[in-house]
Amino acid sequence: NAGVMQNPRHLVRRRGQEARLRCSPMKGHSHVYWYRQLPEEGLKFMVYLQKENIIDESGMPKERFSAEFPKEGPSILRIQQVVRGDSAAYFCASSPTYPEAFFGQGTRLTVV
């Protein structure tokens, strides 16, 4: 059973470009979470999704950030018009229902 798969592992974007981060949950898992980790900071919750539904987006910045988890395919975290402050490691986690969440290896976004 493959783990949570994230791609790309590393992503470099120029200021103003769009970043798309993909997450394929573990087989049988229908819950997906996105977290952001800044240098010297802890993991911060961004959004919680189930298939075709956003359940909790209380940690998402109000502008430029969006997330989806379609019926078919991976979950996508989209960042429009990236700025240098968006540089961070973005982690996806999945769980079957409750309670443990299993994390992917992350996407490291660098904005230049």
Next chain:
Amino acid sequence: EDQVTQSPEALRLQEGESSSLNCSYTVSGLRGLFWYRQDPGKGPEFLFTLYSAGEEKEKERLKATLTKKESFLHITAPKPEDSATYLCAVRGGGSEKLVFGKGTKLTVNP
């Protein structure tokens, strides 16, 4: 607001020197306290879930315990391969999100 504080921020041990990591938390309606291990450049690796005060769980050289205000991760006779950052997180009532502490960076010297 749920909060997690981990101490110390960093810990250096000699191989075989046992110690404990602390995780203090405030949460409204605890629905799980979680320990993860994170290696540099990798994602967090799940270790334990604890649900109620008095509960203990063990895995190899690691043992996690829980009280009403804190959790401890005890490391017995550590080896260099135990070097990593250990993360503590809580899930509170009314939310599915995990609230993480900043972690304890453990270094075990041979």
